[in-house]
Amino acid sequence: MLRRAQAAPVYEVARETPLEEAPLLSARLGARVLLKREDRQSIFSFKLRGAYAKMAALDAAQRARGVVAASAGNHAQGVALAAARLGIRAAIVMPVTAPAVKVEAVRRLGGAMVEVVLAGDSYSEAQAEAARLVAARGAVFVHPFDDPDVIAGQATVALELLRQHPGPLEAVFVPVGGGGLLAGVAAVLKTLRPEVRVIGVQAADADAMARSLEQGRRVALDEVGLFADGTAVKQVGALTFALCREHADAMLRVDTDAICAAMRDLYQETRSVPEPSGALALAGLKQYAAARGGAGALLAIVSGANLNFDRLRFVAERAELGDRREAVFAVTIPEQRGSFRRFCAVLGQHAVTEFNYRIGDAARAHIFVGVQTAGAGERALLAAAFAAHGFGVLDLTDDELAKTHLRHMVGGRSPLARDELLYRFEFPERPGALVRFLDHLHPDWNVSLFHYRNHGADTGRILVGLQVPPAERPLLAGFLDRLGYPYRDESAHPAYRLLLCQAPAADRGDGC
Numbered sequence: 001m002l003r004r005a006q007a008a009p010v011y012e013v014a015r016e017t018p019l020e021e022a023p024l025l026s027a028r029l030g031a032r033v034l035l036k037r038e039d040r041q042s043i044f045s046f047k048l049r050g051a052y053a054k055m056a057a058l059d060a061a062q063r064a065r066g067v068v069a070a071s072a073g074n075h076a077q078g079v080a081l082a083a084a085r086l087g088i089r090a091a092i093v094m095p096v097t098a099p100a101v102k103v104e105a106v107r108r109l110g111g112a113m114v115e116v117v118l119a120g121d122s123y124s125e126a127q128a129e130a131a132r133l134v135a136a137r138g139a140v141f142v143h144p145f146d147d148p149d150v151i152a153g154q155a156t157v158a159l160e161l162l163r164q165h166p167g168p169l170e171a172v173f174v175p176v177g178g179g180g181l182l183a184g185v186a187a188v189l190k191t192l193r194p195e196v197r198v199i200g201v202q203a204a205d206a207d208a209m210a211r212s213l214e215q216g217r218r219v220a221l222d223e224v225g226l227f228a229d230g231t232a233v234k235q236v237g238a239l240t241f242a243l244c245r246e247h248a249d250a251m252l253r254v255d256t257d258a259i260c261a262a263m264r265d266l267y268q269e270t271r272s273v274p275e276p277s278g279a280l281a282l283a284g285l286k287q288y289a290a291a292r293g294g295a296g297a298l299l300a301i302v303s304g305a306n307l308n309f310d311r312l313r314f315v316a317e318r319a320e321l322g323d324r325r326e327a328v329f330a331v332t333i334p335e336q337r338g339s340f341r342r343f344c345a346v347l348g349q350h351a352v353t354e355f356n357y358r359i360g361d362a363a364r365a366h367i368f369v370g371v372q373t374a375g376a377g378e379r380a381l382l383a384a385a386f387a388a389h390g391f392g393v394l395d396l397t398d399d400e401l402a403k404t405h406l407r408h409m410v411g412g413r414s415p416l417a418r419d420e421l422l423y424r425f426e427f428p429e430r431p432g433a434l435v436r437f438l439d440h441l442h443p444d445w446n447v448s449l450f451h452y453r454n455h456g457a458d459t460g461r462i463l464v465g466l467q468v469p470p471a472e473r474p475l476l477a478g479f480l481d482r483l484g485y486p487y488r489d490e491s492a493h494p495a496y497r498l499l500l501c502q503a504p505a506a507d508r509g510d511g512c
Contacts (some may be wrong), residue, residue, distance in 0.1 A: 001187040001244070004152035005159055008053040013085055014041060014156075015023045019164040019252060019299075022269045025282075032297040033172075034268070036161050039278055039305035043109065045230075046157055046303050051078030053153030054142050055086055068139045070094075072229045073102025074304050075144035082109030089411040091139070093117045093130040097226060099468045102306050113345055124167070145180030146237025152176035155184030157301060162192060168328060170296035171197035171288065173268055175280035175303045176251070177207045177231030179240030185301070186247035197249045201284030203228040203259065203276075209236045210251040219249050223486060227256050230277030230304055237507040254283040255419045262286060263321040273312070278304040318403070327379035328402060330495050331367045332392035339365070345356045346385045347371065354407060366406060366499050368396075394494055402495050405451045405463040419469050420501070422490040423480070442466070442479050449500070463490070 004427055017040045022033040038046035055067060066089040068415030069079040083090035096118045113227045119129040134141045142149060161172070165284075172189060179200075186198040188418055202210050206337045212219045220235040232393025236244075254262075262279035266272065281300035289298060333339040347369075354370035361393075373379050379397060386393040396402035401424060441447065468476055480487055489498055 001148075001152060001155060001184065002191045004148065005155035005188055006185065006406065008049070008149070008156055009056050010049045010053055010153050010156050011080055012056070013048050013052045017041060017161050019161055019268070024269050025265060025286075027345045028420060029286065029298075030293065033285065033289075033301040034165065034297060035266070035282070036157065036299060036301045037270075038157065039272060039274055039302050041062065043081060043105065044305040045074035045077065045278075046154060046301070047071075047074040048078035048081055049156055050145075050147075050150035050153035050184075051075060051142060052082040052085070054147055054149040055079070055088060056148045058140060059089070065136065066090060066139045067142045068130050068133045068137070069142040069144070071098075072126075073098045073106070073145050073306055074230050075254070076106045076116075077102065077109055077306070079142050080106045080397050082115045083110050083113040087113065089113055089115075090142075091115045091117055091130075091133055091137070093119055093126045093133065095120050095126045097121050098229065101308055105306065109395045144196040145178030145233075146182075146239050147180075148239065151180050151187075151240065151243070154181045155188045158185040158188035158192075161299060161301075162189070165297075167300070168297060169193070169196050169299060171199055171285075171298050172248075173199050173201055173252075173281040173285045173288070173298070173300045175208070175231055175277055175301065176200040176202045176244075177233040177277070179209050179236045179244050181303065182239040182303070183243035184208070186249075187243050187368060190247040198247065199284060199288065200244065200248050200251045202251065202253055203231060203280065203396070204253040204255045206232045207251075207253050208233055209241070212236055212241055212254055213245060213248070215250055216245075225256070227260060228280060229278040231280060232305075233381055240313050252284040252287055254287060255278065256351050258283040258287065260315045260318040263315050272305060273307055274302055274305050274317075275307040277309075278302050278307075284341040284383065296361070324397075326370055326397070327373045327382060328354075328368075328370050328396045328399075328407070329383065329386065330352055330394040330396055330402075330498055331369060331386055332498065333365050333367065334390075334393040335363055335365045342389055343367070343391065346391070356398060368402075368499065370407075382407070386481070394498065396495055399495065401460060401463070401490055401493055404461050405497060406495050408451060417465065417467065417501070419467045420448050420465045420491075421468055421473075421476070422493065422501075423451065423464050423498055424488045424490050425464065425483075426486045427460045427462070440483055445472075498501070 003250055020035045020037055022035050025033040041048060068091045069076060070093045072095055076094055079090055090113060092114055094103060120126045173183050176182045182200045188194050191200050200209060203225055208219060208221050218235060218241050223234045224234055226232050226437045259276050259279050262283035263274055266274050266279055266282060285298050285300045333343050350371040353372055383393050383395050446467040448467045453462040
């Protein structure tokens, strides 16, 4: 792989991207942090390296047949640029959930040489359509990761960072979807600098490589989270798996909040905003540094910056939670004179980020509050202080239902919501998707609660209360399965019982 990478003609389209110091992060983490800025490429992603290396290696007969590619966006842009530069016709299949900024960029980069085909809700479904086009047209498939020329092109990132930083280096953190970048970087680094640890980082809800390495075989995920859309792959490649198994030292998983926090960190450090997948490596680096304490030089590959602007709303909301700088609580206080003053005294000098209250009970008041904290330890101290003052407290900081929905709905009790069951649904976010969801709801069951908010992400999230009489509940499971959307029963969720449900908080969750 080293010789292949050294021979890859990537600099006909790529540039050598800078390796930058991150002084703010270095001071905070107690380690020297370096950022390899692949978001500074002309397509704002490293993917043009592999795409061009593959297409430049095609012979005249293969070029005449044209190429087909499948991609959530960044590989598509690389193929489009290579097609225009090399004069090769390309059909590029993208999921309908791909960010508009990426779809528009593919059309602009490829011009007359590229046909964009939108198909499926994920990379895997787009890949199936691409396979059909390859068979129908006799074209060459340009794989986004599982190809030796593509991997060699991506491996040139490792050659660059070693030239730019010849000194001691403890670990390099690499974002992972299908594994092409990790495979190439690990193979080169372990050949030239075997003492450097190479660590892959995946979103916790799209961790196909981590699971595959743990189980010693390629694992296919049933579903993948789409927030980090550039790495949302259900199954890694056979070649990438083999190379990562041989050369990668470890894998880390990070959640959405940690990715958002890393995106904010990169903005504060560079005044550039990465896409979620572009911040994966830094999120992993932060997790590693927090666990190990005083580490040596750590390097994160910032892999891309093709971000839909409206996603920033969601990122800003979750970034503080990702760094444990905000704690979220549901607090119950007596509905009597002086209780609110005592509640405020417990908060002390903490900055309040959110406060929701509505009178609804003669005996007790329920408050939803967000508080700035210095970390998880301070959050635990606050919860203990509330309890010491006789206040009931639920720590909701790590609770997805509370962070996504309930914080926007506090005070919604209703005596009319009898027989209510609560469900959380997810669906691919695209124009018309919400209307289609509503059209599929059961016509005979009343909707007693509904919350939807566009988060600027690729997955729509809906919270629905359905009034289902007990006699009809045996029909419910079949209806939910036929609906075809991932769902979760939240009827027994403690924050729902406390803040929204008319039934007593102590009941068993069998309907309000």
